[in-house]
Amino acid sequence: xxxxxxQLAVNGILLGGLYALISIGLTxxxxxxxxxxxxxxxxxxxxxxFCYWMWALFGVIPYLSxxxxxxxxxxxxxxxxxxxxxxxxxxxxxxxxxxxxxxxxILMNGALLFWKANSRAIRMPxxxxxxxxxxxxxSYPRLIAFIIAxxxxxxxxxxxxxxxMGRAIRALAQDRRASMLxxxxxxxxxxxxxxxxxxxxxxxxxxxxxxxxxxPTTGQLFCLIxxxxxxxxxxxxxxxxxxxxxxxxxxxxxSGFFLSIHLKEAVYFMIFVLVLLIKPSGIMGGKER
Amino acid sequence: xxxxxxxxxxxxxxxNIFYLLALITLTLSxxxxxxxxxxxxxxxxxxxxxxxxxxxxxxGFTGQISLGHTVFFGVGAYTSTLLYLHFGWSPWINLIxxxxxxxxxxxxxxxxxxxxKSHFFALTSIAFGQIMYFISLFWRELTNGANGLLISFxxxxxNIIFDSKIPYAYLALSFMLITLxxxxxxxxxxxxxxxxxxxxxxxxxxxxxxxSSQYKLYIFMVSTFFTGIGGVLYARYIMxxxxxxxxxxxxxxQLGVISILGGLGMVLGPLxxxxxxxxxxxxxRGWFGQTFAGLNYVIYGALLIIMIRKAPQGIVGWLKEKYQxxxxxxxxxxxxxxxxxxxKIKEFVLINKYGKKGDVLLEVNKINKRFGGLRAVKxxxxxxxxxxxxxxxxxxxxxKTTLFNxxxxxxxxxxxxxxxxxxxITGLRPPYKVCDRxxxxxxxxxxxxxxxxxxxxxMVGAFHKINSYTIAEQFAKKIIRxxxxxxxxxxxxxxxxxxxxxxxxxxxxxxxxxxxxxxDEIMSGLNPTELNEFTILLRKIxxxxxTLFIIEHVMKPVMTLSDRIIVLNYGEKIAEGSPKEVSENExxxxxxxxxxxxxA
Numbered sequence: 071x072x073x074x075x076x077q078l079a080v081n082g083i084l085l086g087g088l089y090a091l092i093s094i095g096l097t098x099x100x101x102x103x104x105x106x107x108x109x110x111x112x113x114x115x116x117x118x119x120f121c122y123w124m125w126a127l128f129g130v131i132p133y134l135s136x137x138x139x140x141x142x143x144x145x146x147x148x149x150x151x152x153x154x155x156x157x158x159x160x161x162x163x164x165x166x167x168x169x170x171x172x173x174x175x176i177l178m179n180g181a182l183l184f185w186k187a188n189s190r191a192i193r194m195p196x197x198x199x200x201x202x203x204x205x206x207x208x209s210y211p212r213l214i215a216f217i218i219a220x221x222x223x224x225x226x227x228x229x230x231x232x233x234x235m236g237r238a239i240r241a242l243a244q245d246r247r248a249s250m251l252x253x254x255x256x257x258x259x260x261x262x263x264x265x266x267x268x269x270x271x272x273x274x275x276x277x278x279x280x281x282x283x284x285x286p287t288t289g290q291l292f293c294l295i296x297x298x299x300x301x302x303x304x305x306x307x308x309x310x311x312x313x314x315x316x317x318x319x320x321x322x323x324x325s326g327f328f329l330s331i332h333l334k335e336a337v338y339f340m341i342f343v344l345v346l347l348i349k350p351s352g353i354m355g356g357k358e359r
Numbered sequence: 360x361x362x363x364x365x366x367x368x369x370x371x372x373x374x375n376i377f378y379l380l381a382l383i384t385l386t387l388s389x390x391x392x393x394x395x396x397x398x399x400x401x402x403x404x405x406x407x408x409x410x411x412x413x414x415x416x417x418x419g420f421t422g423q424i425s426l427g428h429t430v431f432f433g434v435g436a437y438t439s440t441l442l443y444l445h446f447g448w449s450p451w452i453n454l455i456x457x458x459x460x461x462x463x464x465x466x467x468x469x470x471x472x473x474x475x476k477s478h479f480f481a482l483t484s485i486a487f488g489q490i491m492y493f494i495s496l497f498w499r500e501l502t503n504g505a506n507g508l509l510i511s512f513x514x515x516x517x518n519i520i521f522d523s524k525i526p527y528a529y530l531a532l533s534f535m536l537i538t539l540x541x542x543x544x545x546x547x548x549x550x551x552x553x554x555x556x557x558x559x560x561x562x563x564x565x566x567x568x569x570x571s572s573q574y575k576l577y578i579f580m581v582s583t584f585f586t587g588i589g590g591v592l593y594a595r596y597i598m599x600x601x602x603x604x605x606x607x608x609x610x611x612x613q614l615g616v617i618s619i620l621g622g623l624g625m626v627l628g629p630l631x632x633x634x635x636x637x638x639x640x641x642x643x644r645g646w647f648g649q650t651f652a653g654l655n656y657v658i659y660g661a662l663l664i665i666m667i668r669k670a671p672q673g674i675v676g677w678l679k680e681k682y683q684x685x686x687x688x689x690x691x692x693x694x695x696x697x698x699x700x701x702x703k704i705k706e707f708v709l710i711n712k713y714g715k716k717g718d719v720l721l722e723v724n725k726i727n728k729r730f731g732g733l734r735a736v737k738x739x740x741x742x743x744x745x746x747x748x749x750x751x752x753x754x755x756x757x758x759k760t761t762l763f764n765x766x767x768x769x770x771x772x773x774x775x776x777x778x779x780x781x782x783x784i785t786g787l788r789p790p791y792k793v794c795d796r797x798x799x800x801x802x803x804x805x806x807x808x809x810x811x812x813x814x815x816x817x818m819v820g821a822f823h824k825i826n827s828y829t830i831a832e833q834f835a836k837k838i839i840r841x842x843x844x845x846x847x848x849x850x851x852x853x854x855x856x857x858x859x860x861x862x863x864x865x866x867x868x869x870x871x872x873x874x875x876x877x878x879d880e881i882m883s884g885l886n887p888t889e890l891n892e893f894t895i896l897l898r899k900i901x902x903x904x905x906t907l908f909i910i911e912h913v914m915k916p917v918m919t920l921s922d923r924i925i926v927l928n929y930g931e932k933i934a935e936g937s938p939k940e941v942s943e944n945e946x947x948x949x950x951x952x953x954x955x956x957x958x959a
Contacts, residue, residue: 100478106478106481106482108485154664157668158667158668161671162422163424163478163481164418164422164424164619164623165667165668165671167424167426167481168612168615168616168619168663168664168667169663169664169667169668171426171612171660171663172660172661172662172663172664172667173660173664174660175609175612175656175657175659175660175663176656176657176660176661176664178653178656179653179654179655179656179657179660180653180657181653182652182653182656183651183652183653183654183657186652187652286653290489290608291489294485294486294489294490297482297483297485297486298486300482301479301482301483305478305479330497332493332496332497333497335489335490335493335494336490336493336494338486338490339486339487339490342483342486343467343471346471346472346475346479346483347471
């Protein structure tokens with residue numbers, strides 16, 4: 071029994087790392103630009119499709135496609151920010167919400183239009199095995215995903231803390247006007263922030279496609295998970311998303327085993343409501359970013 | 360000119376004739392054509408107009424963007440269908456039952472969410488919708504999972520199942536008219552004013568006595584009730600429900616889109632929106648549905664983005680923008696004297712006197728407030744007597760506004776006691792509870808409700824003590840005249856100068872009939888003429904028996920007005936006394952001008 075408990079913990083943590091990566095992209099965009107990107111899940115779905123087609127058409131494995139998809143999605147993010155988000159940045163929240171919702175509708179149904187509702191998957195035989203350490207199984211695709219996800223998160227944290235541009239972006243998160251006054255180019259840095267947010271989904275998509283099937287509605291499910299994590303971790307707090315991501319991973323792993331795999335969404339929501347009731351500002355809420 | 364105004368108010372005004380014609384057209388619309396395609400469209404337009412009107416109550420009036428209305432739609436549909444299938448309950452009862460169960464779900468979602476900022480609400484509600492989808496999909500014992508529930512065709516009035524689609528259309532029409540009428544009643548009531556105040560500025564609304572989380576929950580309950588009924592009607596009409604069709608995020612979005620296109624927060628907005636969106640959507644689906652599945656939604660999404668960018672005010676908003684100046688000019692021409700003729704009561708008493716002049720009204724004892732390591736207010740004690748004008752001065756960052764926020768319930772102090780009229784009000788939160796004790800305030804950064812008129816601004820305050828619309832209106836007009844704003848009565852607050860916005864804020868606070876009025880830098884940024892006017896106005900307010908506690912940086916008025924002055928520096932009270940005593944106090948001079956270095 072103990073080994074099962076431990077094994078479930080391993081599965082949960084490995085999954086949680088991936089969830090954290092998805093959520094960090096979302097919370098970064100929210101924390102800095104103050105816009106909730108309702109199309110976040112759809113970008114994840116697109117990146118999964120991208121890696122799927124790279125594999126299906128050219129035989130490129132997702133971990134290599136990632137090197138290509140990250141810059142592409144970063145660039146797409148800059149364009150989306152420039153064309154869609156920037157013009158409504160000073161407008162009421164409603165305008166922002168419905169703009170990203172509109173984008174989400176376009177992307178989801180665009181995918182449906184081009185690739186139909188079929189669910190697609192990559193099955194790489196070499197990856198079906200798992201490493202065995204101390205009687206615990208570490209499935210290769212999940213282990214790789216976890217390691218790459220954590221590496222990317224670490225790089226992102228270093229970027230934000232140590233570099234000049236990272237500091238400018240953090241300053242923008244604190245106060246847009248004050249940042250303008252000290253000469254930070256708001257438009258440009260917002261584009262970078264949105265780009266990074268989408269680059270996170272690009273990476274996450276590449277890491278997910280060997281594990282999960284993709285269909286046009288895949289994005290919605292992951293978007294839901296990301297929302298729960300972002301609220302739980304505290305809106306705009308990157309470390310919070312990391313911790314909450316792992317927690318949700320564990321919750322999914324244990325509830326899937328002890329309750330039912332189908333009830334995991336209900337369990338998410340229960341946690342969600344509990345967090346809102348007990349500490350609505352989230353795990354990290356009220357602390358410094 | 361006068362005759363035109365009269366015509367506007369009489370029963371046979373252009374406006375009423377227009378409404379009558381519109382009503383007749385709507386009533387006849389289901390029988391224009393016998394084709395089932397047409398009837399289907401009419402039914403859908405009415406159903407969605409009604410449900411959008413319900414959404415508009417929350418999203419438009421109150422500014423809380425719900426993306427989870429599909430939950431209440433679906434719950435209504437499932438509740439009525441299950442009750443009908445398992446217990447044989449008549450759908451007529453289920454109309455109410457479905458609505459009520461939907462309301463329960465609304466409370467489950469709304470209660471925790473409405474204490475938070477509205478981003479949370481949008482996120483939580485969209486998540487709620489998806490979770491309900493999964494639950495309905497996997498709880499097979501109850502919902503029959505993905506196979507859905509089928510209602511057998513058994514026509515009859517008591518089953519709400521008909522051979523023809525026309526009765527359904529009339530049912531949906533009644534539903535829509537009721538929802539629109541309820542919206543109208545709410546918009547024209549105290550409730551509606553409070554909702555708009557919450558949307559415009561929640562802090563300011565709280566400061567004039569609006570219990571914002573409670574009112575948000577109430578309106579959400581009304582909205583979810585009607586959405587639930589919409590779900591019941593849908594289920595009776597389609598006679599088949601499954602998770603994918605009733606728990607569908609796209610439906611929540613659609614209700615919002617219809618309201619936005621029609622005009623957010625406008626009573627008739629959803630009707631206009633539905634008349635355009637629904638046929639468009641049905642046509643798009645018809646053209647592209649088979650061969651290019653998804654293309655209709657791509658176009659829909661693109662239209663949504665363009666519409667939000669180019670015409671966020673919606674159709675009704677646009678009409679209003681175009682024709683409102685015309686009505687306004689009519690009102691402005693009739694001179695203000697006439698406007699105020701309806702004020703009958705000559706006596707103008709703001710408050711009922713409490714105790715004698717000179718009794719202690721507010722007592723603050725050793726209040727402490729810290730933000731992290733910063734002690735913003737340190738052991739501050741003082742008292743304010745009935746009828747006094749007390750000034751609170753100090754350099755920037757001295758903790759003056761923090762002290763105000765502690766007294767008015769915006770912050771919770773760490774320690775200390777605040778007593779008002781001998782009753783403890785320490786840490787009384789949220790702020791509306793402090794307003795209930797007859798303390799009103801204004802804000803350092805002006806918080807007028809900008810999208811509504813001056814009159815409506817002040818009426819929000821007046822509703823604190825008055826429930827009737829007409830009496831509140833009259834009282835508000837009196838206050839407006841009192842502060843000298845009668846020329847701007849019907850202007851939107853956003854079009855006023857800073858000085859006049861401050862007057863609006865002051866009038867709004869006065870309208871709550873406070874005993875104690877806290878004014879936070881109400882004179883900053885005014886020119887000398889305006890300063891004089893304000894000094895006289897504050898004196899007038901004081902003469903009404905209202906006690907004033909004013910933060911001020913502009914020295915001349917505060918020195919002439921105040922009976923006593925309290926000086927704060929770095930969160931500590933460093934001096935207290937008459938204006939003369941304070942201005943000669945060494946500590947005060949040092950705080951303002953810095954240390955004088957003595958050279959030997």
